[in-house]
Amino acid sequence: MSAVPTTFLAELGFVLLATQLFAALALRFSLPAVIGELVAGIAIGLIALGFPALSPNVTALRESEALQLLAELGLVFLLFEVGLQLDFAELRLRFLPASAVALVGVIAPFVLVLLLWPVTGLAWSINAFWVCGLTLAATSIGITASVFQSMNLLQTVSAQVVLGAAVLDDILGLLLLACSLPVLLGGAFDLGSVFSVLFKIVLFLGFALLLAPRLFSSYLAPLCQREGKQDDLALGVLLSTYGLALAALGQLAGLAPIIGAFVAGLSLQKEAFPQLERLIAPLRALFAPLFFFGIGLSLDLAAPNFYLAFLLTGIAIVSKLVSGFVCSVLGKEANPWLVGVGMMPRGEVGLVVMAIAASQGLLSEPLYSSLLIAVIASSVIAPLWLIWLVKKSYNLETVIDNHSQ
Numbered sequence: 001m002s003a004v005p006t007t008f009l010a011e012l013g014f015v016l017l018a019t020q021l022f023a024a025l026a027l028r029f030s031l032p033a034v035i036g037e038l039v040a041g042i043a044i045g046l047i048a049l050g051f052p053a054l055s056p057n058v059t060a061l062r063e064s065e066a067l068q069l070l071a072e073l074g075l076v077f078l079l080f081e082v083g084l085q086l087d088f089a090e091l092r093l094r095f096l097p098a099s100a101v102a103l104v105g106v107i108a109p110f111v112l113v114l115l116l117w118p119v120t121g122l123a124w125s126i127n128a129f130w131v132c133g134l135t136l137a138a139t140s141i142g143i144t145a146s147v148f149q150s151m152n153l154l155q156t157v158s159a160q161v162v163l164g165a166a167v168l169d170d171i172l173g174l175l176l177l178a179c180s181l182p183v184l185l186g187g188a189f190d191l192g193s194v195f196s197v198l199f200k201i202v203l204f205l206g207f208a209l210l211l212a213p214r215l216f217s218s219y220l221a222p223l224c225q226r227e228g229k230q231d232d233l234a235l236g237v238l239l240s241t242y243g244l245a246l247a248a249l250g251q252l253a254g255l256a257p258i259i260g261a262f263v264a265g266l267s268l269q270k271e272a273f274p275q276l277e278r279l280i281a282p283l284r285a286l287f288a289p290l291f292f293f294g295i296g297l298s299l300d301l302a303a304p305n306f307y308l309a310f311l312l313t314g315i316a317i318v319s320k321l322v323s324g325f326v327c328s329v330l331g332k333e334a335n336p337w338l339v340g341v342g343m344m345p346r347g348e349v350g351l352v353v354m355a356i357a358a359s360q361g362l363l364s365e366p367l368y369s370s371l372l373i374a375v376i377a378s379s380v381i382a383p384l385w386l387i388w389l390v391k392k393s394y395n396l397e398t399v400i401d402n403h404s405q
Helices: 007-026 033-050 051-062 065-084 090-094 096-118 126-137 143-149 157-184 191-224 232-252 257-266 275-295 308-325 326-330 336-342 347-357 366-391
Strands: none
Touching: 007 033, 007 051, 007 065, 007 143, 007 275, 033 051, 033 143, 033 275, 033 366, 051 157, 051 275, 065 143, 065 232, 065 257, 065 275, 090 096, 090 157, 090 257, 096 126, 096 157, 096 308, 096 326, 126 157, 126 308, 126 366, 143 257, 143 326, 143 366, 157 191, 157 257, 157 336, 191 232, 191 257, 232 257, 232 275, 232 336, 232 366, 275 336, 308 326, 308 336, 308 366, 336 366, 347 366
16 A cells, blocks of 8 residues: 655645634634634635735645645534534425525526626537526535534524525526537437436435435444444444445435435434434544635636636625525515525536536636636635625624534
8 A cells, every 4th residue: 555645644734734723713703613714715815916926835735636636525524513413304394495496596596697697708508508607507515504503503594594495406507407418418418317416416316315224223333232322423434434334325316425414414313323423523524624725715816807707706695695585585484685695606517518618618717717716715705705704683792602613
């Protein structure tokens, strides 16, 4: 077995140290650690702009596949932990508002891109329009979930609407991707692929919510008994395996791995295993900061078209705010501003669409770079705005839970 490269160990140590220092600084100002971790990435990127000699090192951090894999692993454990903290029965009660928020949140970006296309200065292209709309339609649940978790608000109606809508949003985004992928690749629309994706998603959700938790409780958890007592270390390993297995199955079904992990946590009986959250928290605390650092580091302020980036970022923000106000129309208890801002971060599905489109030459370099700026900027702006809204809405000076960091 070959040794782990020294360069990777140095990079990992540097990123973990930077995120912890900035997270501690954020907590000093009564902000969630995730804000410090995002700012850490942004700060390192800005330092490289001011000192060109450091640019190769920052580029190496941005392109490190090993760090990206660990960051994704951290996000999987974060969403697994969030799922463990929620009650599936309560989440089902929010299905109607969550469905409406998700549907409007997917439609609004397409409408806004279509209406504002004439002022982008770009030549009209149906493929470019579709890629922009689909990229800005997909919500990333990780950042918002981290903020709600750190502020002890996962049990609120607004948080549960956002989390439910984000899962449905991911499913809608995947169905749209299934519809558009053959066309983007130069083929024809294939209805069969859409039904295939939908069937796999339904099959996965049925297994993950109905069968998998019974297997865990009845057959796997008893294996962790040692002399009549529960071995927490063994249970922690088994729990991690369960979360990773369902994350992988979710990915095979076409969902993002973090959605699979979220469903895995949601499926387990918290009453029977009250220590589950405590067992998974160290893994989340170790790896999740890598993801948020990477988001901040990806914000390349040397974009070739700031006007276009600003316009697309505006679309990204407004389209999700519109979806949040669906709650007001439905007369639900959820705070429309919290829901709208909570749905604002963009993520995996959009980045996949951009990568495919770029490989097929469907996006110009200015449009690709500006769209990437919009995706990252929405993910940075959302948590800052969300924290301000939470403190205003709940009249709290500080609601940061240091234990959850």
